[in-house]
Amino acid sequence: MGRIERGSPVPLYHQLKTLIREQIESGLWKPGDRIPTEDELCRLYGISRSPVRQALKELVYEGVLVRRPGAGTFVSDPFSRQTSLDTSIQLMCSDLRWSELLEHVRQAWNATHPHQPVSFRVEVVSHTHFYDLLSRVVGSGMAPDAAMVDCVWVAGLARAGFLYPLEDVNSHWNHSTFGKDLYPAFVSANSYRGKLYGLPVKADISLLWYRRDWLENEGLNPPRDWDELLGVARHFLQPQVQERYGYAYPLVFPGGTAGGEATVYMLMPFLWSAGGEVFENGEVVLDSPATHRALRFLRDLVATHRVAPADVTRYREDTAFRLFAGGKAVMALGGSYEADMIRHTSGWGDGEFQERVGYTLPPAVPGGQPTPTIGGTSYVILRQSPRPQQVMEVLRFATDPGQVGEYYREMLQILPNPSFNRLVSSETAPLLAWVAENMPLGRARPSVPEYVKISRQLQAMFEKTFSDPMPIEALVRRTAEFISVICELPCRM
DSSP states (O other), X not given: OOOOOTTSXXXXXXXXXXXXXXXXXXXXXXXTOBOOOHHHHHHHHTOOHHHHHHHHHHHHHTTSEEEETTXXXXXXXXXXXXXXXXXEEEEEESOTTHHHHXXXXXXXXXXXXXXXXXXXXXXXXXXXXXXHHHHHHHHTTOOOSEEEEEXXXXXXXXXXXXXXXXXXXXXXXXXXXXXXXXXXXXXXXXEETTEEOOEEEEEEEEEEXXXXXXXXXXXXXXXXXXXXXXXXXXXXXXXXXXXXXXXXXXXXXXXXXXXXXXXXXXXXXXXXXXXXXXXXXXXXXXXXXXXXXXXXXXXXXXXXXXXXXXXXXXXXXXXXXXXXXXTSEEEEEEEGGGHHHHHHHHTOOHHXXXXXXXXXXXXXXXXXXXXXXXXXXXXXXXXXXXXXXXXXXXXXXXXXXXXXXXXXXXXXXXXXXXXXXXXXXXXXXXXXXXXXXXXXXXXXXXXXXXXXXXXXXXXXXHHHHHHOOSOHHHHHHHHHHXXXXXXXXXXXX
């Protein structure tokens, strides 16, 4: 039996997932066998309960294991029922819910392609560790056939040679036709040197979640600019109001490296609305009065006005929306992709969700325009896949609004295709209709091969905004200089 390498950069839970899969695939643990308990796994591998629970949870969700209350955890029978005629497509993603949609895709594909049946083997990985882990499995020659990645990673993965350009797969499907039914920002984000490498599968927009019922009870409107945001937050800072609703914080958001890409996604709209940029005309232009103004406002929310907690720097990507869904926050900076998770975490049905939850664009600089982040997730095909043509056809099928539109509506997700908007009604799916309407107002994060390194510098800049008394001007200047070195571009001061 394998060992856990504590010194490895691969998370402990992911190492344990791999070891459990190996025991099953080798036949040591057969379908219907009970695997060791959590306590036994802790002792066997010398690790704590937390990574064991995470590994088992994800394997259960992926269909590899099944839990039977009072009896234990067993190897799932469906894991062994894949016939030799099926083509198994291995896919890595960070969305626990995506296995359900892919099961629908599998059934629909197999029904219409009976001579080309497929099955999916989905591995769920934390978004925070996803890019590094995908890079490692590619380097070890164990890449999956495909992955669902943040669209801002596509250019970097393409430059590294990890991905197939879609037109090089020699599929019967012409990718340029698909590109015509995409918002232009998504064509750019999924391209590198004039070639399309990613199949956009989800579109989202950053926003401010707020408790609609509480604001209405207090006679308040959702905030549209920074002054109104501070005004609403201060109102809910009053002890008597806090006692009335039982929340902990007026405002929450991820504010540091612990939040990973979510920190950049949620906070860049403040810089953009103030007129700040990262790049312009081949130069790094982050160090500007507009960036300074935005960061001072964010710092004051925590340090001066105390409407957001100081530990936002320790928030993970899912902390803010979980606090909001649990009734512990009045407002939360977030993204439209969190809607279904808020609904699931809170236990609210569709009607109750609409009554309790409101959403508006990220507040703008006073006198300015809101500038939300638009983002999304894309399917990419790894060069190590032995069957890229079939994978391409199946994933194209999985992005067809006619095949998956209803599932997207149920999951409160939207495709980045204008044609999908015809399936969305403001009466039956108000959030999705609102996202589609506001998509043209959004800005995409820089689609450059060095983006992952740039993002880490921006995350560190935001974190120090809240945790370090360093003057804002010095902090921004240092960040701009780091980005300049990373991209080998001049830095405009």
